[in-house]
Amino acid sequence: MSTSTEAITPIYYDTDLGIDDAMALAYLLASPKVDLVGIGTVSGNCSAAAAARNTLDFLGVAGRADIPVAVGAHDPMVGAFDGGSPEVHGDNGIGDIELPAASAEAVAGDAADMVIELAHTHPGRLTVLAVGPFTNLAIALEREPELPQLVADVVVMGGAACAPGNVTPVAEANIWHDPEAADAVFTAPWTVTMVGLDVTMAHRFSLDDQQALTQSGRPAAQAISAMLDTYMSFYTPIFGEPCVALHDPLAAAIAAGDIDTVCAPTVGIRVDVTDGPGRGRTICDMRGRYRGYPAPEGARHRVVLEIAEPFAPRLREAILSV
Amino acid sequence: MSTSTEAITPIYYDTDLGIDDAMALAYLLASPKVDLVGIGTVSGNCSAAAAARNTLDFLGVAGRADIPVAVGAHDPMVGAFDGGSPEVHGDNGIGDIELPAASAEAVAGDAADMVIELAHTHPGRLTVLAVGPFTNLAIALEREPELPQLVADVVVMGGAACAPGNVTPVAEANIWHDPEAADAVFTAPWTVTMVGLDVTMAHRFSLDDQQALTQSGRPAAQAISAMLDTYMSFYTPIFGEPCVALHDPLAAAIAAGDIDTVCAPTVGIRVDVTDGPGRGRTICDMRGRYRGYPAPEGARHRVVLEIAEPFAPRLREAILSV
Numbered sequence: 001m002s003t004s005t006e007a008i009t010p011i012y013y014d015t016d017l018g019i020d021d022a023m024a025l026a027y028l029l030a031s032p033k034v035d036l037v038g039i040g041t042v043s044g045n046c047s048a049a050a051a052a053r054n055t056l057d058f059l060g061v062a063g064r065a066d067i068p069v070a071v072g073a074h075d076p077m078v079g080a081f082d083g084g085s086p087e088v089h090g091d092n093g094i095g096d097i098e099l100p101a102a103s104a105e106a107v108a109g110d111a112a113d114m115v116i117e118l119a120h121t122h123p124g125r126l127t128v129l130a131v132g133p134f135t136n137l138a139i140a141l142e143r144e145p146e147l148p149q150l151v152a153d154v155v156v157m158g159g160a161a162c163a164p165g166n167v168t169p170v171a172e173a174n175i176w177h178d179p180e181a182a183d184a185v186f187t188a189p190w191t192v193t194m195v196g197l198d199v200t201m202a203h204r205f206s207l208d209d210q211q212a213l214t215q216s217g218r219p220a221a222q223a224i225s226a227m228l229d230t231y232m233s234f235y236t237p238i239f240g241e242p243c244v245a246l247h248d249p250l251a252a253a254i255a256a257g258d259i260d261t262v263c264a265p266t267v268g269i270r271v272d273v274t275d276g277p278g279r280g281r282t283i284c285d286m287r288g289r290y291r292g293y294p295a296p297e298g299a300r301h302r303v304v305l306e307i308a309e310p311f312a313p314r315l316r317e318a319i320l321s322v
Numbered sequence: 323m324s325t326s327t328e329a330i331t332p333i334y335y336d337t338d339l340g341i342d343d344a345m346a347l348a349y350l351l352a353s354p355k356v357d358l359v360g361i362g363t364v365s366g367n368c369s370a371a372a373a374a375r376n377t378l379d380f381l382g383v384a385g386r387a388d389i390p391v392a393v394g395a396h397d398p399m400v401g402a403f404d405g406g407s408p409e410v411h412g413d414n415g416i417g418d419i420e421l422p423a424a425s426a427e428a429v430a431g432d433a434a435d436m437v438i439e440l441a442h443t444h445p446g447r448l449t450v451l452a453v454g455p456f457t458n459l460a461i462a463l464e465r466e467p468e469l470p471q472l473v474a475d476v477v478v479m480g481g482a483a484c485a486p487g488n489v490t491p492v493a494e495a496n497i498w499h500d501p502e503a504a505d506a507v508f509t510a511p512w513t514v515t516m517v518g519l520d521v522t523m524a525h526r527f528s529l530d531d532q533q534a535l536t537q538s539g540r541p542a543a544q545a546i547s548a549m550l551d552t553y554m555s556f557y558t559p560i561f562g563e564p565c566v567a568l569h570d571p572l573a574a575a576i577a578a579g580d581i582d583t584v585c586a587p588t589v590g591i592r593v594d595v596t597d598g599p600g601r602g603r604t605i606c607d608m609r610g611r612y613r614g615y616p617a618p619e620g621a622r623h624r625v626v627l628e629i630a631e632p633f634a635p636r637l638r639e640a641i642l643s644v
Contacts, residue, residue, distance in 0.1 A: 162484045169590070169607040170600075201612065240613035268491070270599050277592050278492075278600030285491040290523065291562035 009152075010037045010122045011255060012115050014072070015248070016044030016132030016174075017051045019089050019224075019231045022058050023319060024131055024157075024248035026220055029062055030318040031256045036064075037126070038118050040111025042072040043081040044132035044177050046093030049074070050084075051132070052106045054094050060102030062220040062322050069104075072111025073135040076178035085173065088234045095230030099223060112139040119150035127153040129255040130185075131248040133174050134158070138181035141188050148190035157251035158182065159196040159269070159282030161303045171280030172197050175271060179280045183271040186282075186301065194269060194303045195251040196282065203250055203311040204243040207232075212316060220322040249315050250307075260308035265293030269301045331474075332359045332444045333577060334437050336394070337570070338366025338454030338496075339373045341411050341546075341553040344380050345641060346453055346479075346570035348542055351384055352640035353578045358386075359448070360440050362433025364394040365403040366454035366499050368415030371396070372406075373454070374428045376416050382424030384542040384644050391426070394433025395457035398500035407495065410556045417552030421545060434461040441472035449475040451577040452507075453570040455496050456480070460503035463510050470512035479573035480504065481518040481591070481604030483625045493602030494519050497593060501602045505593040508604075508623065516591060516625045517573040518604065525572055525633040526565040529554075534638060542644040571637050572629075582630035587615030591623045 011034050015021045028036050041051035052071045059065055075081050090096035107114070115136065119126050128151050130137055137154075141147055158174035159182070165171040175182045186192060210232070213225035228244060235244045253259050268285040272278040284303050288294050333356050337343045350358050363373035374393045381387055397403050412418035429436070437458065441448050450473050452459055459476075463469055480496035481504070487493040497504045508514060532554070535547035550566060557566045575581050590607040594600040606625050610616050 162486070164484070164608040164611060166609070169592075169605050169609060170603075238609075238612055270491075272598055272600045274596040274598035274600065276594050276596030276598060276600065277605050278594045278596065278598065278603060281492075281600060283491050283599050286486040287488070287491060287560075289486060290560055 007033055008035050009033060009127050009257060010035045010125055011127045011129050012037060012118050013039045014042060014111060014130040014132060014136050015039060015051060015055065016042050016046060017054045018045040018093055018248065019095055019227045020246065020248040021131055022094060022227060023224055023315065024252035025058060026224060026319045026322045027249050027252045027315060028256065029064055030321045034256050036067055038068050038070065038114050040070045040072045040114050040136050042111065042132045042135050043074050044174060045089040046084040047074060047081060048072050050093050056102045056104050057099035058223065060104065061099055061223050065102060065104045068107045070109055070111045070114040071106045073139060076133060076135055077138055077180040088231065090230045095227035097223065097226045111136040112143055115140045116144040116147060119147055123150050124152055126151045127155065127255050129155050129252060131157040131251055133178035134181040134185045135178045138184040141184055148188050151190065154190055155193045155195065155251055155255040157195050157200065157248050159194050161196055161198050161282065161284035161286055161305065163197040163201060165281065166197060168280065170278055175282055176280035179271050179273045183273050186269045186271055192301045193254060194282065194301060195254055196303065199304045199307060200247040200250050201245050203246045205246060205312055207242050209312055209316050213319060216320050218320065218322065221319050224319060246311055246315060250311055253311065253314065254304060261304050262308050263306040264302050264304045266295040266299050267301060267303055268296060268299040329355055330357050331355060331449050331579060332357045332447055333449045333451055334359060334440045335361045336364060336433060336452040336454060336458050337361060337373060337377065338364050338368060339376045340367040340415055340570065341417055341549045342568065342570040343367065343453055344416060344549060345546055345637065346574035347380060348546060348641045348644045349571050349574045349637060350578065351386055352643045356578050358389050360436050361389060361391045362394045362436050362458050364433065364454040364457050365396050366496060367411040368406040369396060369403060370394050372415050378424045378426050379421035380545065382426065383421055383545050387424060387426040390429045392431055392433045392436040393428045395461060398455060398457055399460055399502040410553065412552045417549035419545065419548045433458040434465055437462045438466045438469060441469055445472050446474055448473045449477065449577050451477050451574060453479040453573055455500035456503040456507045457500045460506040463506055470510050473512065476512055477515045477517060477573055477577040479517050479522065479570050481516050483518055483520050483604065483606035483608055483627065485519040485523060487603065488519060490602065492600055497604055498602035501593050501595045505595050508591045508593055514623045515576060516604065516623060517576055518625065521626045521629060522569040522572050523567050525568045527568060527634055529564050531634055531638050535641060538642050540642060540644065543641050546641060568633055568637060572633055575633065575636065576626060583626055584630050585628040586624050586626045588617040588621050589623060589625055590618060590621040
């Protein structure tokens, strides 16, 4: 790596890995600007335990067994884990492909402990990147109320400001799986960059991208390509053509500082934690849209609506380099 | 009127008149395709009683004292009338201008009775156009469960599918003022055409349009122009330039059959009647947006997102002809 230490961002990655989570992990591994200092897992696309297994195995394929992985929360703050999203990510979370079993095991302690410890190890420098339900972050905020002052940035994949939801008409999956945790994260005194469906549904991998991974001869890229069959089957009827949305990888690239945003206003964000039809919705105050989104009094979160360039080519290149 | 009887639509107009409501009324009066058979009032922008006074006086200015006006519900289905929106429509609902007092009075019976009677008088032909809270319609549905089979069309100004709200981050004023009534209207077995903020915020009157009304020398147009000062003061900081949104007039023009829609998908619509942050939101299922909005199973409402031509010129011409 030729980048100077100053420009390298230590990132804690919180994931329910997950097909697009694996793509995001590959992006982080590929980035010379990222020091992936720890990974915590959470139930969402699959169970926290399965996500840890998938993560360890994928790190093994990528030759990065050195990165510590901690198992996180199995259940959301309220209620119990609902079994995941096999229709999107397969029964095992990675499209029912079998990765070579890694010998590495998860570290002692849970994911919430890991993010707290990393925040203390890298005070004022750590970026927290969460691409699953925010349960581990909510627990960490309870255990360490100073966490918001310790971390530098929080980037999440989740929610929908004006775009439709993907579980209910208004709820996105990561928020839907633990609305109470999401509410805690958006209420905590830090600034969250929300990378939601407004922008992630607009950036997609095509069959051509998938084929390029297959043909690369590189194990990590080929593993992702194999996973993508399941993901593609889910998204094809949604988009009306064979392609997949790049949710988690885009959040990873934004956390890495690689993306120029064209429209990412500062807005207030609340989470609907009622039991009504709006449950799990991120209620973003977008009322400033008609005059260029002046930041409302007291608002501090940032919601990414548009980025400067197509993201798929950058992601493809990154995955091919792992 | 040279139009044949077949092409003339009998319309019942339900209104909390209201500055843009007065513009919508002028549009209906101007249309050769509309037979305005009755007007019911409701509390919203101002009280139902004030709305009736405003309506009767405006009809007097326009020389149409023949159209019957019924006072409708003062309070929403749950709770009490909150006093209206003086910051938008002035204390009296019409920008605090004084219209010449009409001698006509409201008819006996309330607005819900009126719409039921009109539905029976024009079976299968009546269009119901509601541009205030839907309280009268909800009461009418309770009193006459056959109403949905009797009316031909229901067009409402209200709600927001993907656009921000205008009272809360997600709630539009007409729905906000009586979510329970709106829920009843969207649940009833009829098809509602929802003309919400997604499309109405995109069509605006400018200072130039206002000036044209002033200079016309026509009493109804001049009255509207005078009202517009208050409305313009409210909207200028929202849009960052002097203009006003054409909410109710656009719904009126759609009810009259004058507007070609470019995008008006058939979707399911629910109303959030919780006490959470989503209260008063129209939850439209827009998840089909990525493949051209195929109608979901069981969906029957239509939400207007885009129309073919700029609406302001058509409205200006209509108001100038009253």
